[in-house]
Amino acid sequence: MVDTTTPDPIISIRDLVVGFGDRNVIEGFSLDVRKGEVLGIIGPSGSGKSVTLRALIGLLPKRAGTIEVFGQDYAGMSVRDRVAVERRWGVLFQQGALFSSLTVLENVEFPMREHFDIPRKLRREIARFKIDLVGLSPESENLYPAELSGGMIKRAALARALALDPDIIFLDEPTAGLDPIGAARFDELVLSLKTALGLTVYMVTHDLDSLVTVCDRIAAIGQGKLLEVGTLAELQASDDPWLVDYFHGPRAKHHLEHH
Numbered sequence: 001m002v003d004t005t006t007p008d009p010i011i012s013i014r015d016l017v018v019g020f021g022d023r024n025v026i027e028g029f030s031l032d033v034r035k036g037e038v039l040g041i042i043g044p045s046g047s048g049k050s051v052t053l054r055a056l057i058g059l060l061p062k063r064a065g066t067i068e069v070f071g072q073d074y075a076g077m078s079v080r081d082r083v084a085v086e087r088r089w090g091v092l093f094q095q096g097a098l099f100s101s102l103t104v105l106e107n108v109e110f111p112m113r114e115h116f117d118i119p120r121k122l123r124r125e126i127a128r129f130k131i132d133l134v135g136l137s138p139e140s141e142n143l144y145p146a147e148l149s150g151g152m153i154k155r156a157a158l159a160r161a162l163a164l165d166p167d168i169i170f171l172d173e174p175t176a177g178l179d180p181i182g183a184a185r186f187d188e189l190v191l192s193l194k195t196a197l198g199l200t201v202y203m204v205t206h207d208l209d210s211l212v213t214v215c216d217r218i219a220a221i222g223q224g225k226l227l228e229v230g231t232l233a234e235l236q237a238s239d240d241p242w243l244v245d246y247f248h249g250p251r252a253k254h255h256l257e258h259h
């Protein structure tokens, strides 16, 4: 059995089951996310990484199990309490999911408009601060998503995810589609945000460099179960066949031997 328990987790998943139709994609796994860590989630394509993420943030119903966020069971909460919890996390979806008819500034302002009654001027100031924080130039605030490069879209989406000063951010393959330099810069950004803001980061990724550079721990999902969770060294030492292939195959050797 994989040891999944941890004292004082920020998210605690127990025996989670998520499925569609007559099939369960996630078949009962337990995992804790620790405060202040960057937890990387890996696993074969289609193993349920995105499904798990969506279940964690309440976008998909679970069939069984519990999910506690900040020590509270999300399922049993009133709508009001849920909204309060949702304010404490930010999400970066795979394609960025920016609103195409809004500028970068308006996109970053959006969560503040939804959740708080903040005067427009202050809202703009906060949004500009977040845009600066993710390394976008002030000129980019008036651009529309269609005018942005892939790397800029990810940064703008990250600025929006940070709009409400979350305790935790969920990132779904943040470096996918970026060139290696753009990906490395994004990794540095995640690391600096973790250090500067004390953020907890839950990051689904296929990117070996991200795992090595930014993750404190890694959880591997396969066939709807948790295969392993631990440090990079611990996962590298696993004898699970998929992990052996992942960490000791030719592609992995190339990435890992430089570290």
Ligand SMILES: Nc1ncnc2c1ncn2[C@@H]1O[C@H](COP(=O)(O)OP(=O)(O)OP(=O)(O)O)[C@@H](O)[C@H]1O
Pocket: 020, 025, 043, 044, 045, 046, 047, 048, 049, 050, 051, 052
């Ligand atoms: N809304 C849905 N309805 C039915 N099946 C779904 C739905 N969403 C996901 N699935 C199925 O759940 C399984 C897991 O999908 P998921 O997107 O979580 O995989 P993943 O591990 O994130 O893969 P990848 O690394 O390719 O992004 C897949 O077989 C997918 O077809």
